[in-house]
Structures are given as structure tokens and as C-alpha cells.
Amino acid sequence: MTRTRGLLTAAAVPLIMMAGCARSGEAGSAPAAEPIAESAPANPVVLVRIAQQGGFVPANFAYGRLPEITVYSDGRVISNGPVPLSYPGPALPNLLVSRITPARAQQWADDAVKAGVKSGADLGTPGVTDIPDTVLTATSQGKTETVRVNALRQARPDDPYLTAEQRAARKKLAAYADELTGFADSVSSPAPDVYRPLGVVALVEAYVAGDVEQPEKAWPGPALPGEELNAGTGLHxxxxxxxxxxxxxxxxxxxxxxxxxxxxxxxxxxxxxxxLPDETGGCAALKGAR
Structure with a gap:
């Protein structure tokens, strides 16, 4: 059988990022809330996180992408907000923080485990390539479970490379992930705030002029390019x-x-x-990104 090649190419990344960040409501609109400074607890606990890893993407995207959603034990829910549907897109991602009760946050983590977030679970490898893995992490009853699913939403329902059990498990996980990210997309009361991080990392690479000429800006921070992130990435x-x-x-x-x-x-x-609140150590926090 012939595996189908995925369509996630470097050229498509800007459009995918914009589409993935869109929410219900007016396209390109942004929340009216003012940015707020987030004070992270000494040991923030991630109860649930849904992130994308791998895939056929450039290094700056692989290391710079943010989780789809992160739920913390204190009830903070940090997710990607809407961005203008324009090219080139804004330099900064639009991160939003909503707040729920700690009890509801823990229930989401417990539900994740019931939905199949379990370390070592075999969800198979579907017949597509170049598609990122969806990585779901949940902390329930003091134990952290992580499951990695390739092409969670892109695999065909009848994919011959997957067993019936794997297809059923994938469907259950996808339903849970859609429910959780759906909350972030639809929450309106109270309105989410703009997340203001305690730290930011600049991923730096040599500039190559493109077809769209851009005015240059003087860098206002520490001298670039900084330390090399990982050998072979071309990123500092x-x-x-x-x-x-x-x-x-x-x-x-x-x-x-x-x-x-x-x-x-x-x-x-x-x-x-x-x-994010649980990411400490500056550049070191991103060295293991994939």
C-alpha cells in the first residue's frame, strides 16, 4: 500500500498558524482586555496540556510553537487567541488566559485519563506522513500520564494501518481534545485576559530577504544572535x-x-x-522542543 504524503509544508506554516489560532467571532478580532502580568507559583502544576510536536516544519516553528492549551492546578487556562488573517502575521502570538475553579481543572485532568491519556498507550501509525504528533499530558491522582498520537485528526476513519482498537482509542482522545480546546475557543464570560509572560525567548537566525520587503527595526535587547539553542538547528x-x-x-x-x-x-x-508559568530557565526551557 502507498502512504499518503501530508500537506504540512514550510510554505503552509504561516497559514496553518493563523487558522489554528482562529476562534469564533469576527475574523482577526482580538479581545479588548488589557495585558496582565502573570505571577507564577513556585511550582506550577500542569494538570492538562495539549501540544503539537514534530511534523515537517522549519526549526524556528518547531521550537517556537506554543501548546494548544494548558490547564494549571490554580485554574488558569492558557490558550492561543485569534490573530489577524494577514500576511505577514504579527510578530507576537496572542496568548489568552481564562480562569476556572481548581476543582474543574482537576476534573478535566481526571477526564483526560478516562479518555485514554496513558503513558505507553499504542495509538498506531496511520498512513500519512509529515503530520505532527498531538501530545496530551494529564496529572491525575498525583501521577502524570503522557500519550503521543501521530496525525490524531488527519488519519482516515478507515485507515488500514490502524487496528479497530486503535481507531476507537483515537476517536475517544480526539473527542476529549476537541471538547477541551472548544472551551478555550468559546469561553466568553468572564472574558479571557491577554497573557503577559514573566519571560520571553527570542529565537534568532540569519535574516534572508524575501519577496515582501520589510522595514528594519533596531533590536532593543541583549546583543543578537545569543547562544546556539541546539547544534544543527541554525537557531540561537x-x-x-x-x-x-x-x-x-x-x-x-x-x-x-x-x-x-x-x-x-x-x-x-x-x-x-x-x-508559560511552568517554563523556567529561559532558553533551556525550549532545548527539548520537537
Missing amino acids: CVAVTGAEKDTILAAAGAANQLTPWTSGGKQWKVTFRPL
Whole structure:
């Protein structure tokens, strides 16, 4: 049998990012709430996280992408908000934080385990390629379970590479994931706030001019390109916190994904990755990204 090649190519990434972040309501609209500063607890507990890993994507996207949704034990729910349907897109992701009760947050984690989030579970490998894995993590009764599912939503219902049991398990997990992300997409009361991180990482690479000429901006932070993130990625990393982080976020708010940033007499491409409450250690928090 011939495996079908997936359509997730580097050229499609900007469109996929914009589509994946869209919510119900006016296209490209953003919440009216003012940004708020998030004070992370000493040891924030991730109760549920749904993220994408792998796939045929460029390095800056693989290391810079954010989870679809993260639920914390204190009731914070951090998810991707809507972004303008334009190209190039804004430099900064639109992260939103909603708040539910800790009891409801824990129930979601318990439900995740019931839905099949269990370490070591075999969900099979469908007959598609270049599609990211959906990674679901849940902490229930003091134990953390993680399951990795390739092409969770893209596999055909009758995929011959999957057993009937695997197809059924995938359907159950997909229904749970859709329910959870559906909450983030539809929550309106109270309205979510704009998530303001305690730290942000700049993923830096050499700038290559494209077909759409962009005005350059002077980099307002530590000298670029910074330390190499991982050998062979072509990416360097600079992490900032405090007032310097606020300066960089303000500058990035007036930039887009293709803005050339100047530092040390050179132009650089920068991908901005806000750090979540459980992500500590600056650049080290992203070294294991896939």
C-alpha cells in the first residue's frame, strides 16, 4: 500500500498558524482586555496540556510553537487567541488566559485519563506522513500520564494501518481534545485576559530577504544572535525578563513575523516565544522542543 504524503509544508506554516489560532467571532478580532502580568507559583502544576510536536516544519516553528492549551492546578487556562488573517502575521502570538475553579481543572485532568491519556498507550501509525504528533499530558491522582498520537485528526476513519482498537482509542482522545480546546475557543464570560509572560525567548537566525520587503527595526535587547539553542538547528537564543522583556514586547508589538531586526551591524530574523508559568530557565526551557 502507498502512504499518503501530508500537506504540512514550510510554505503552509504561516497559514496553518493563523487558522489554528482562529476562534469564533469576527475574523482577526482580538479581545479588548488589557495585558496582565502573570505571577507564577513556585511550582506550577500542569494538570492538562495539549501540544503539537514534530511534523515537517522549519526549526524556528518547531521550537517556537506554543501548546494548544494548558490547564494549571490554580485554574488558569492558557490558550492561543485569534490573530489577524494577514500576511505577514504579527510578530507576537496572542496568548489568552481564562480562569476556572481548581476543582474543574482537576476534573478535566481526571477526564483526560478516562479518555485514554496513558503513558505507553499504542495509538498506531496511520498512513500519512509529515503530520505532527498531538501530545496530551494529564496529572491525575498525583501521577502524570503522557500519550503521543501521530496525525490524531488527519488519519482516515478507515485507515488500514490502524487496528479497530486503535481507531476507537483515537476517536475517544480526539473527542476529549476537541471538547477541551472548544472551551478555550468559546469561553466568553468572564472574558479571557491577554497573557503577559514573566519571560520571553527570542529565537534568532540569519535574516534572508524575501519577496515582501520589510522595514528594519533596531533590536532593543541583549546583543543578537545569543547562544546556539541546539547544534544543527541554525537557531540561537536570547532570553529576557523584567523591564527589558517589556521593552522587547513593546517593540515586537509593532513588528511582524518577517521584520528584520538589526544588532551588531547585521540583520536577524526573530521568532518570539513567550514562556508559560511552568517554563523556567529561559532558553533551556525550549532545548527539548520537537
